[in-house]
Each structure stands twice: as C-alpha cells, then as structure tokens.
Amino acid sequence: MAFLADALSRVKPSATIAVSQKARDLKAKGRDVIGLGAGEPDFDTPDNVKKAAIDAINRGETKYTPVSGIPELRKAIAAKFKRENGLDYDWQQTIVGTGGKQILFNAFMATLNPGDEVVIPAPYWVSYPEMVALCGGTPVFVSTKQENNFKLTAAELESVITPKTKWFVFNSPSNPTGAAYSADELKALTDVLLKHPHVWILTDDMYEHLTFGDFKFATPVEVEPKLYDRTLTMNGVSKAYAMTGWRIGYAAGPLQLIKAMDMIQGQQTSGASSIAQWAAVEALNGPQDFVARNKAIFEGRRDLVVSMLNQANGIVCPKPEGAFYVYPSCAGLIGKTAPSGKVIETDEDFVSELLESEGVAVVHGSAFGLGPNFRISYATSEELLEEACKRIQRFCGACK
Ligand SMILES: Cc1ncc(COP(=O)(O)O)c(C=O)c1O
Numbered sequence: 001m002a003f004l005a006d007a008l009s010r011v012k013p014s015a016t017i018a019v020s021q022k023a024r025d026l027k028a029k030g031r032d033v034i035g036l037g038a039g040e041p042d043f044d045t046p047d048n049v050k051k052a053a054i055d056a057i058n059r060g061e062t063k064y065t066p067v068s069g070i071p072e073l074r075k076a077i078a079a080k081f082k083r084e085n086g087l088d089y090d091w092q093q094t095i096v097g098t099g100g101k102q103i104l105f106n107a108f109m110a111t112l113n114p115g116d117e118v119v120i121p122a123p124y125w126v127s128y129p130e131m132v133a134l135c136g137g138t139p140v141f142v143s144t145k146q147e148n149n150f151k152l153t154a155a156e157l158e159s160v161i162t163p164k165t166k167w168f169v170f171n172s173p174s175n176p177t178g179a180a181y182s183a184d185e186l187k188a189l190t191d192v193l194l195k196h197p198h199v200w201i202l203t204d205d206m207y208e209h210l211t212f213g214d215f216k217f218a219t220p221v222e223v224e225p226k227l228y229d230r231t232l233t234m235n236g237v238s239k240a241y242a243m244t245g246w247r248i249g250y251a252a253g254p255l256q257l258i259k260a261m262d263m264i265q266g267q268q269t270s271g272a273s274s275i276a277q278w279a280a281v282e283a284l285n286g287p288q289d290f291v292a293r294n295k296a297i298f299e300g301r302r303d304l305v306v307s308m309l310n311q312a313n314g315i316v317c318p319k320p321e322g323a324f325y326v327y328p329s330c331a332g333l334i335g336k337t338a339p340s341g342k343v344i345e346t347d348e349d350f351v352s353e354l355l356e357s358e359g360v361a362v363v364h365g366s367a368f369g370l371g372p373n374f375r376i377s378y379a380t381s382e383e384l385l386e387e388a389c390k391r392i393q394r395f396c397g398a399c400k
Contacts, residue, residue: 010133014126015367019351023361033359034388036376039175040244041324045279046290049241052282053275061278065271068262069096069250073277076284077250080235084208085222087233089252095261096280098272100206100236100249102265105131107202107232107251108167110260112137116166121152122369123327125175125204129369137166141369146329149318150177150370154188161192165199170220173207176368176375177327178302178320180211183218190224201231206249209240209291211322212299229254239323240291241283246276298324301378301385308389309376312396324379327365331372336399344399347372357398358391 019037027033056062068074074091081087081094097103104127112118112135120128122141129139142160144150157168170189173180181189193199203220211217221231236249252258271277302319305326309317314332330350337343338353347364351374354360365373378385 007134011130014130016126016363019361019363022355026355026359026361031359033355033361034380034384034391035361036378036380036385036388037361037363038379039325039377040379041239041242041294042379042381043242043294045242045246046283046286048286049243049279049283052286053246053279056275056278061274063274065274065277067266067270068094068258069271070274070277070281073250073281073284076281077252080284081233081252085219085233087219087221087252090255093255093258094250094252095258095265096272096277097249097251097261097265098269099247100204100234100238101127102269102272103234103236103249103251103261104128104202104204105135106261106264106268107234107257108132108135108137109264110257111166111200115164117162117164118167118169119157119160119165119199120169120369121156121171123150123174123176123365123373124169124369125171126367128169138164140165143370144179146316146318146373149320150174150179150327151181151185152189154192157189157192161196161199163198165196167200167202168193169202169204171204171206172217173211173320173322174325175207175323176325176363176365177318178323178325179318180207180215180321180323181218183216183223186218186220186223190220190227193220194224194226197230199230201227203231203233205233205235206239207323208235210295210298210324212295212302213321215321217322232257237280237283242290242294243276243279243283246273246279248272248276248280250280298378301382302326304382305376305378305385305389308386309392312389312393314396314399315392324377326376326378327368327373328376329373333396333399334372339395339398347374350374354392354395358395360388360391360395 023035232253234251317328365371
C-alpha cells in the first residue's frame, strides 16, 4: 500500500509468533495441539517479585521515571554485573528498557548509518536482522556448523569482517540452538575482535542463568577486558525470573553510547513501567534460589528431549549447554514422503506436515537462517514434552 513507509518492506513478521498463532488456530478448531514454539518459561514470576510490584503500586510509584530507569534499578544492575560477571560499571553506564528488545533496537538505532554492516552468526534469533534492517543497516550472516555445535569459529568470524562492519552480535546461550560458549571458545572470538578495533560487540546475555551441569557462563568483556570500551552488554529479567510480560531489559556499556540510547528512548517510550522496574529491583537484589531451581528443571527436560529426539528416524539432535531450546536436524527426512502423501522438500514442509499429522507445533530452522533443522522450545511440562516427542518419533517413522 502506497501509504505505508518503505521501511516496512525491509521487515518480515516473526516466524515464531506465526507458529504460535497457527497452533492456537488449530486448537480453537478442536485439534489436540502441543505447542513447542513459544520462547518463554512456563513458570510463574516468583512471589517476592510480585509482592515488590504490589508494594510499589501501594507506595504510589506510579509516575514517569527517568528515561534510563530508576536509580535503584540501575544500581542493582551495576551490582549484578559486578557480582555475577566481575564487570565494573558505574550505575550511570546502565540503561533500562521495555524488554531486552528495546535495548537492542535502540542500540542499533543510535549507531547504524546506511551501509553499516552488522555481523550475525546463523542460526540467529529472528529479531536481530529485522531490527538491523529497520534501522537502516545491513545484516551480514555467517553460518555456523552443526558439527561444531553451532558455535562460530575464529576463522568464520574473521572471514566476514569488513571495513564496514559496525557490530558483531553475540548470543550465548543461543536462541535458537541453546549453544553456549565456554570462556576458551569465546576467547578465540575476542582475539579476532581485538585485531579489528572498529568493530563493536553487542552481547545478548539474556539466557545467562540457564546453563546446565558444570558449564560456566562467560561474557565477552569478562574474557577480554580490552573490549570494554566497545562492548554493549545486554541482559534482562524475562527468562531468568520468568518475567516476560513485565517487559524489563537492560544493558551496560560506554557512557556515550548509553546517553545516545537514552536520547532515543526519551523521544520514544521514555522510562519503562515504574511498577515493573521496582519488581526488577527485587528480582536482581532479592533471593536467587528461584533461578537455581528452574535451571535444574530445564536441565531434566533438555535431557529427556535430546534423548527421545535422537531415537526418531532421520533426526539428529545435538545436546546444548543452555537456554530452553534444541535445534535438531531433519536432513534425514528430506526427500521422504509424509503420511499425507506430500514429499518433504524443506524443513518448512517438515514442520507443517508434523503439525498437520501429529499436532506438534515447532519452528522451521530456515526462519532462523540455518536448516534443514527445527527449533523446539522445551519450556513446557515433562508430560507434554514426552507426548510430543513420541508423536515426533511416530511421524518420522511413518515418513517413507
Ligand atoms: C536471544 C534473545 N534476546 C532477547 C530477547 C528479548 O527479550 P525481552 O523479553 O526482554 O524483550 C529474547 C526473547 O525471546 C531472546 O530470545
């Protein structure tokens, strides 16, 4: 439509939201559907966090806040970075946004000019390239390999850096693969970045608290302090504290960048919800046992799903270190005929046939820039996961 802005032609709707909608539509028609598409914990927000929000309302904390957030939350964020990551930030070097999404968007908005390139390892979280394109930049993809557990190697990173590269987007543990980089694996990448001083690092640490076994989370500036002056370290309360609907994300970085992001946010949404900010203060400063408890639950679910998927004909499922996703390959089913009679030619065919024939909703890998794979979110009960995996096994066994 001529009335709409050209910028709209640069973005695609979210495939993950589309899958959730399709699953809801089928359910509304009475179909028995198990949705494994959504990227949010199935737990409720902890009671102490809810209470902090209710107390804030009762105290009358219901007015506009400073654009970058209330000082109490910004100080809690600076303390979190020190306590958990060994990073030194003044609280003025932090910013609070309406979800991690706004932080990322405003970082790109504040820095990208036409022609600027943003390196994004694939598979990637669906919003990165769309945000970059909306802000006028050019996403540059670099594929990882399943045999490397979807982790980018130093040579792969080196191969895509050009004089136009402005940002390198790093996400560990990853959405959609769950892959998480150890400090040593990350050091290989930060060594490359040290050689290219014009490249800034945007690290999305959203799934920091969801790592399993004795895996130790690492973030770029912790591994390579020399990158401090050109790294934006982003995080949020959505996944760690089951607070997706509260919409609080945050970041810390060089003061000039934070001020530029504050300027954009000031003409856009201003401060995030005052009530949600007080809830986030409690999430960060209060007891942390919720995090450990849920991590253990997710780990059990990961083990169940990986084991059952690897028993399905034609599926190969790596065992990721974190997040609540697995990213199995369905290459073994490409070229086969589904029970409906349709030949499976792509991962998109695979997921749509699986949904039609067994009522299991997953997201095709090509939506995340690397296939033939599919993403399963295991943020749902063990009973449902077991049933879903049985149905996947049955479906794969029926493809000839
Ligand atoms: C990798 C990654 N980054 C950022 C976000 C955004 O989180 P928020 O809910 O804080 O906007 C998500 C949410 O799905 C995500 O998966």
